[in-house]
Amino acid sequence: xxxxxxxxxxxxxxxxASMPVYALTGARRARDPLESATRGTFVxxxxxxxxxxxxxxxxxxxxxxxGLTPLFFNLLGVAFGIAAGVAFxxxxxxxxxxxxxxGGVADIMDGRIARARNLASPRGAFIDSTLDRFAEVGAxxxxxxxxxxxxxxxxxxxxxxxxxxxxxxxxxxxxSQGVLCNKGIMQRAERLLLLGFGxxxxxxxxxxxxxxPGTLLGVVVxxxxxxxxxxxxxxxxxxxxxxxxxGA
Numbered sequence: 695x696x697x698x699x700x701x702x703x704x705x706x707x708x709x710x711a712s713m714p715v716y717a718l719t720g721a722r723r724a725r726d727p728l729e730s731a732t733r734g735t736f737v738x739x740x741x742x743x744x745x746x747x748x749x750x751x752x753x754x755x756x757x758x759x760x761g762l763t764p765l766f767f768n769l770l771g772v773a774f775g776i777a778a779g780v781a782f783x784x785x786x787x788x789x790x791x792x793x794x795x796x797g798g799v800a801d802i803m804d805g806r807i808a809r810a811r812n813l814a815s816p817r818g819a820f821i822d823s824t825l826d827r828f829a830e831v832g833a834x835x836x837x838x839x840x841x842x843x844x845x846x847x848x849x850x851x852x853x854x855x856x857x858x859x860x861x862x863x864x865x866x867x868x869x870s871q872g873v874l875c876n877k878g879i880m881q882r883a884e885r886l887l888l889l890g891f892g893x894x895x896x897x898x899x900x901x902x903x904x905x906x907p908g909t910l911l912g913v914v915v916x917x918x919x920x921x922x923x924x925x926x927x928x929x930x931x932x933x934x935x936x937x938x939x940x941g942a
Contacts, residue, residue, distance in 0.1 A: 716745045717741075717745075747802075750799065750802070757807055758811065762807065763807065763813075764804040764805070764822070765804075767800045771798075771800035773797075775794070775830060775831075775832040776832035776833075778790045778791075778794045778797065778832065778833040778836060779793075779835050779839075781793055782833070782839060782840040783835075790837075791893030791895075794886055794889050794893065797833075798886035801829075801882070805822065823862065823866065826882065830859070830885075834852075834854065834855040834858070840911075847908070850912075851919075853923065857880075857923040857926055860923070861881065861929065863926075864926055867933070868929070871933070873933050875933050877928065877929065878926075878928055879921055879924070880918065881925070885922065888917060888918055889911075889914060889915075892913075892914030892915075893914075896909070
């Protein structure tokens with residue numbers, strides 16, 4: 695547990711130390727050519743998002759040099775999601791958290807690789823979105839097994855999974871009707887960060903609180919469940935209000 699925490703702490707320290715470098719260079723003001731035109735809001739703000747894109751730029755360049763395709767990262771994201779679920783089912787939340795976070799990075803990489811190689815297409819967008827759902831299902835099923843001795847938390851995991859799928863479904867249905875809605879506080883990025891870091895720090899925080907394993911992760915799952923359902927409801931109302939009604 696201490697080794698896992700040390701790795702996370704060193705990684706976060708290195709990442710945060712790079713932020714001033716990013717802020718003081720022209721990279722902050724430069725237009726990101728690989729930015730998605732349909733991106734949603736990000737709860738941590740545009741600075742953190744832009745910094746992260748800058749931070750992983752060497753990985754993007756290396757992937758392009760190796761000829762890796764968007765589909766490679768799509769499938770890698772699914773693999774990480776399923777691996778996270780298996781880790782949770784085996785009572786290894788730290789590994790599960792890493793699987794979720796690495797799956798999120800793979801999800802970001804596929805879009806940036808597609809735009810860098812001018813491969814973005816409706817087919818690619820469909821595959822990307824659909825495989826993301828497979829990855830989420832894999833992780834949440836594992837979480838349900840992790841909380842197998844806590845019926846209430848199993849219900850909350852199911853609610854979080856259903857809410858996550860509904861957040862994506864409302865956007866997809868809105869787009870099919872010509873209305874783009876990427877609003878809400880619990881989109882995929884927020885879900886990945888909460889679940890990933892919540893799982894990684896769960897053993898440490900739960901131990902400090904002198905509570906059983908899964909205490910912090912249970913709180914995180916509750917937040918994700920409430921946040922996703924609220925976001926799905928908001929999107930439903932927002933999109934419906936912008937669609938014509940023949941009965942009006």
